[in-house]
Amino acid sequence: MLIVKKFGGTSVGNKERILNVAKRCIEEYQKGNDVVVVLSAMGKMTDELIAMAKDINPNPPKREMDMLLTTGEQTSVAMMAMAMHSMGIPAVSLNAFQVAMHTTHAYSNARIKRIDTDRILNELEQRKIVIVTGFQGVDRYDNYTTLGRGGSDTTAVALAAALNADACEIYTDVDGVYTADPRKVTTAKKLQEITYDEMLEMATLGAGVLHNRSVELAKKHGVQLVVRSSLTKEEGTVVKERIMMPQAEISGVAGDDDAARISVTGLEDEPGVAFRLFNILAKKNINIDIILQSVGQNAKKDISFTVKEDDADLAVKTIKEHLPLGSYADVDATTDVAKVSIIGSGLIGHSGMAARMFEALYEVGVNIRMISTSEIRVTVIVDRADMVKAMNAAHEAFEL
Numbered sequence: 001m002l003i004v005k006k007f008g009g010t011s012v013g014n015k016e017r018i019l020n021v022a023k024r025c026i027e028e029y030q031k032g033n034d035v036v037v038v039l040s041a042m043g044k045m046t047d048e049l050i051a052m053a054k055d056i057n058p059n060p061p062k063r064e065m066d067m068l069l070t071t072g073e074q075t076s077v078a079m080m081a082m083a084m085h086s087m088g089i090p091a092v093s094l095n096a097f098q099v100a101m102h103t104t105h106a107y108s109n110a111r112i113k114r115i116d117t118d119r120i121l122n123e124l125e126q127r128k129i130v131i132v133t134g135f136q137g138v139d140r141y142d143n144y145t146t147l148g149r150g151g152s153d154t155t156a157v158a159l160a161a162a163l164n165a166d167a168c169e170i171y172t173d174v175d176g177v178y179t180a181d182p183r184k185v186t187t188a189k190k191l192q193e194i195t196y197d198e199m200l201e202m203a204t205l206g207a208g209v210l211h212n213r214s215v216e217l218a219k220k221h222g223v224q225l226v227v228r229s230s231l232t233k234e235e236g237t238v239v240k241e242r243i244m245m246p247q248a249e250i251s252g253v254a255g256d257d258d259a260a261r262i263s264v265t266g267l268e269d270e271p272g273v274a275f276r277l278f279n280i281l282a283k284k285n286i287n288i289d290i291i292l293q294s295v296g297q298n299a300k301k302d303i304s305f306t307v308k309e310d311d312a313d314l315a316v317k318t319i320k321e322h323l324p325l326g327s328y329a330d331v332d333a334t335t336d337v338a339k340v341s342i343i344g345s346g347l348i349g350h351s352g353m354a355a356r357m358f359e360a361l362y363e364v365g366v367n368i369r370m371i372s373t374s375e376i377r378v379t380v381i382v383d384r385a386d387m388v389k390a391m392n393a394a395h396e397a398f399e400l
């Protein structure tokens with residue numbers, strides 16, 4: 001069997017944990033399996049590197065940022081290989097260059113295009129444990145890229161797909177996927193299994209336990225994932241196409257405080273206005289999330305939308321620079337918002353689910369700023385200070 005095992009930052013955060021992970025991987029190896037290990041940077045190293053960078057330059061070039069951040073994962077894979085060698089096991093660490101993990105050119109948000117498997121297969125054939133840096137890639141001009149925060153999960157799934165692995169296990173600091181972030185909602189329950197579609201929505205809407213693109217890739221290539229703890233032997237959560245469990249109406253609640261709301265007021269109420277506004281933002285690669293447009297009055301209208309917090313300043317600057325003066329009255333941004341969502345394929349057939357969520361928020365006095373729905377989710381924008389309260393209220397209302 002070929003098994004891909006991914007360990008996150010906390011799981012390799014210090015010497016004891018690295019040795020613990022090394023032991024777990026060696027157990028698998030000694031059963032005769034081929035083992036490919038994907039690692040994140042140790043502990044909070046990525047955050048620390050970002051802080052160091054911003055200290056020397058508040059607006060660091062994205063290329064240099066990726067050049068810096070890739071050192072985090074390079075540190076942990078080398079340490080892990082050393083740990084395994086100290087236990088008498090042949091292991092080799094490989095970075096994105098050495099593997100040849102080809103990505104697009106989009107620094108800080110690159111997508112994996114292709115992975116050369118020759119080097120890895122060759123090392124496995126020599127009965128080595130292969131330890132690969134998560135989160136990083138190389139573009140076609142040989143620049144380092146990164147896949148977005150939490151992107152090591154995506155590296156693991158992409159490798160599992162490319163190597164046709166028999167299993168892909170994501171080890172983290174919780175023992176599975178819960179109905180909500182167990183650190184924010186203490187009554188959250190562990191799910192035995194969850195579908196790709198629901199997991200993708202959860203991850204996209206803030207459940208950081210899996211990088212959303214990793215779920216997308218897993219679905220596309222039919223890679224079954226197991227999310228479990230690196231510290232205990234508890235059975236984890238299986239992420240797959242179809243699940244057997246009787247479906248609850250909703251499968252989970254997610255919160256995301258990485259959001260900012262931009263409001264543009266006094267726009268002309270005529271065709272082409274939304275196009276012009278969002279087109280100039282698209283050209284700057286700013287991803288827009290929820291959009292709310294007011295009903296026009298006196299030939300004027302307002303448009304509000306949300307973006308990632310990091311993009312807020314750029315969005316305002318872009319609008320001020322490129323939207324003709326006089327075509328709108330004002331633009332401003334607030335980062336004092338967060339997103340709370342309920343997710344579940346049960347939402348399709350049941351009416352009144354959104355109302356039940358709104359009632360729950362009303363009962364705890366949370367004001368809803370914006371609303372957006374799809375077939376399998378309802379999302380609201382609330383004040384950031386209310387996020388955890390709103391998550392708990394929604395979780396309770398659906399008796400998860």
Ligand code: ADP
Nearest residue numbers: 008009010172173177178180181183207208209
């Ligand atoms: P790693 O470094 O292992 O990748 P992450 O911090 O990225 O770990 O992801 C694990 C964290 O995800 C947990 O500590 C937990 O707080 C958070 N989390 C958010 N939503 C969920 C959820 N629905 N189920 C489990 N964990 C969640």
Ligand code: ASP
Nearest residue numbers: 040046135149150151152
């Ligand atoms: N080290 C990277 C991060 O902190 C990637 C990851 O952990 O998956 O975002």
Ligand code: MG
Nearest residue numbers: 008150208209
């Ligand atoms: Mg993670």
